[in-house]
Each structure stands twice: as structure tokens, then as C-alpha cells.
Amino acid sequence: MSASPSYESICLPIKFMNALSRSQDLNETLNLISYWLPKIIESDRASVCLGNRPDETLEVYALFGNNAIKAKTILPIHGTMVGRVYQNKTLEIQNNLRKSEDLDCKKLHQGGLNSCMDAPLQKLGNCFGTLNIGSLSDSAYQPEDAVMLECIANWLANYLHSQMEISVQKKRAETDPLTETSNRRCLTTVGNEMFSRWKIKHQPFSMIMIDIDNFKRINDCYGHNAGDQVLINFSSVVRQVIRKSDHFFRMGGEEFVILVEGNDKSISKYAERIRQAVEDMSVQYEQSKIKITISCGVTSVHREDDKLECVYCRADQALYQSKQNGRNLTTVI
Structure with a gap:
């Protein structure tokens, strides 16, 4: 010593x-x-x-x-x-x-x-x-x-x-206070970091955009407190399905995004597991049992993408197709 x-x-x-x-x-x-x-x-x-x-x-x-x-x-x-x-x-x-x-x-x-x-x-x-x-x-x-x-x-x-x-x-500044998921501000930061790694080191990633189907109807039928409870329970279920390396964000309202690191060739099946888990869940609110479904839009970063917004817009287009085709669906672009 x-x-x-x-x-x-x-x-x-x-x-x-x-x-x-x-x-x-x-x-x-x-x-x-x-x-x-x-x-x-x-x-x-x-x-x-x-x-x-x-x-x-x-x-x-x-x-x-x-x-x-x-x-x-x-x-x-x-x-x-x-x-x-x-x-x-x-x-x-x-x-x-x-x-x-x-x-x-x-x-x-x-x-x-x-x-x-x-x-x-x-x-x-x-x-x-x-x-x-x-x-x-x-x-x-x-x-x-x-x-x-x-x-x-x-x-x-x-x-x-x-x-x-x-x-x-x-x-606290990067967390949604209701669902305790990361917020839109954090998505911008993390998403741009992942996009930079894609451009510099060719580390791929995917985006899953989620929308809770007919969420306005839940608020109208049961009240906004019930809607808040649905958002909380939904977020909890999603966190149980996704991996620790994934990033989960609330964009606002009933819209959410998951960023998945790596070259996941089965990203559509992954999104489907999330969609199915949500379909299987129910939310007990007072005397009512509320069932929900989600629509998912999925995409991966492309070689020609020059900014994160390209990935975001493509995922949004895929989500729109899921809604147009009857909701409770996963669409990959």
C-alpha cells in the first residue's frame, strides 16, 4: 500500500x-x-x-x-x-x-x-x-x-x-407527465442522433407510428378521465412488449412513435406483436371495461433519406393507409 x-x-x-x-x-x-x-x-x-x-x-x-x-x-x-x-x-x-x-x-x-x-x-x-x-x-x-x-x-x-x-x-423536460413516455421534444433529439449514426456509420433503424383507433369516441362516451386512463394503460402494455433498446414517445393526443435500433428484418412482425398485445388488453374504468385497438405505420430508414423527416413522413403515410383500410392494422412502406 x-x-x-x-x-x-x-x-x-x-x-x-x-x-x-x-x-x-x-x-x-x-x-x-x-x-x-x-x-x-x-x-x-x-x-x-x-x-x-x-x-x-x-x-x-x-x-x-x-x-x-x-x-x-x-x-x-x-x-x-x-x-x-x-x-x-x-x-x-x-x-x-x-x-x-x-x-x-x-x-x-x-x-x-x-x-x-x-x-x-x-x-x-x-x-x-x-x-x-x-x-x-x-x-x-x-x-x-x-x-x-x-x-x-x-x-x-x-x-x-x-x-x-x-x-x-x-x-422531466423530455417526459410526457401523463404516460411517463418520452415526449416529442425527446423524439427529435433521439431521432436526429440515430439518423446521424445512419449517415456516418450506416447503423440502420426503423420507425413504428401508432394511433389509438377512435380515441375521440372514448372521450365522448366515458369522459376525458377515462381517456387518460386508456393512454396510461396502453403505454404500460407497450413498454412490456418493446425491448429495452427501443425508444417510445408520445407525440401528443393518441399518437405515439417507437424507434427501433438495428437492422430488424422482422419489423412488421414486431409491430404486429405490439398491435395484438393492445387488442388483447382492456381498461377497467368505473363500471365499464374499455377495449381498444391501434393502427400502425412502419418504415425503415432508406439510403436516399436526407433527414429524419423523410422517415417520419413515410411512417405517417403507412399509418394513414392502415386507417383507410379499416384500422386495427399494420402497414409497412
Whole structure:
């Protein structure tokens, strides 16, 4: 273990601080932190965990080095060292992982680690995550290491909290508040990014445009609250069918768009699975059970397309044909 600096002279690498100042978003910042921590405090693993308030869990958002507990792992607060640090807002050192009864410590030891240290990330008395480091060696961390990690955590907490607030505000600005799908503004951003990748790297994508059939009739017969419930339930069903790599947007009213990445030759069958899932659903509203159907227009990006609007217009034409041909149909152009 390299000699630790005195309590009064903790220094951070200039490259680390410069990289943090240039980071574009929260994800990049978290990855930078996990990359640099083992260089500042000698370790074989570093990760950042953030709390999921509604679920009372912690998620490993960034990881560098030993992957005994992989990135995106969800950890319970109860029965884990990291959860205890999160709840008590107090740093802990475990220099003999083989003797620990904590779930995360057991996993780390099974992955070859023998020591770990966790520090809370807190702002104004509110803990929102932890910094975690681990070592293959026994008794790797001493009190001076704890002082350093705690100082780093306190400094980074302010930085991370600000970025998290920005991320929340950005997500709110790009999310439809009723259905919690992405909105039209987000479609423009994501769609143009995908179109740029198509032009530069020839990465194809497809668009599925959806319209809920006879939606005005639902509002007229049952009221707008019922219409809102239909939109919420419809969006939930679609999210269960589509893949995590797909992008789902509400254009406004009863119109929605799905952007599908990659060269999906079975895009028509994919759209049909979505249409069928919606046809099979029903919405319970007061004493009524509301059944709905959708019309779909499907297209993929073409070589001659010079902007995203070309794809959008073609999908819109396909949707129009589905409506003209009786609705509850999928048309591909």
C-alpha cells in the first residue's frame, strides 16, 4: 500500500479534476469517479452506488476493476454493508471479508476480494449513495485511508448532487407527465442522433407510428378521465412488449412513435406483436371495461433519406393507409 498523505494535505490528481470538469452528464461523471478512485486510494475495485428511494434498494451505477458485484446489480439495504453505510451515513471498513455476514461482503469475497471500504455520499444531511472500494489484500485500509475516502466523498457529493438535479430536470423536460413516455421534444433529439449514426456509420433503424383507433369516441362516451386512463394503460402494455433498446414517445393526443435500433428484418412482425398485445388488453374504468385497438405505420430508414423527416413522413403515410383500410392494422412502406 502506498503511503497516504497527511490529513491536512489530501491532494487529487489534476487529470481527474480536469476530466470531471469536462464530463457531459451524470453517467460519465460516475464512470470517471470509479476509474480514478483506485488510482487515488490503492484498490483493485471501485464502484458508485446510488439509492432507489421507492424500492429502498441501492444500484451499482459505475464500476472499475474487479467485478465480483457487477454494474447494474441491485442490492438490498437490509443485510448489506453498503446499505448500512447508506442508512447510517457513516463510513465503514471491513478488512476481513471472509468473516463478514453481509451479503455484499460475501459476494466480494467470493470474487477474490478480502478488504473493502464504503463511504456515504450525502448533501444537507440526505444520503443519496455511496463510494465503494475493495482490495485483494487483507487489512488493506487504515484510518488515514478512511479520512481520504470520506473527504473525497464529501467533495464529490456536492458535484454529483448538482448533476443529479440537472438529470432529473432534463428527464422531466423530455417526459410526457401523463404516460411517463418520452415526449416529442425527446423524439427529435433521439431521432436526429440515430439518423446521424445512419449517415456516418450506416447503423440502420426503423420507425413504428401508432394511433389509438377512435380515441375521440372514448372521450365522448366515458369522459376525458377515462381517456387518460386508456393512454396510461396502453403505454404500460407497450413498454412490456418493446425491448429495452427501443425508444417510445408520445407525440401528443393518441399518437405515439417507437424507434427501433438495428437492422430488424422482422419489423412488421414486431409491430404486429405490439398491435395484438393492445387488442388483447382492456381498461377497467368505473363500471365499464374499455377495449381498444391501434393502427400502425412502419418504415425503415432508406439510403436516399436526407433527414429524419423523410422517415417520419413515410411512417405517417403507412399509418394513414392502415386507417383507410379499416384500422386495427399494420402497414409497412
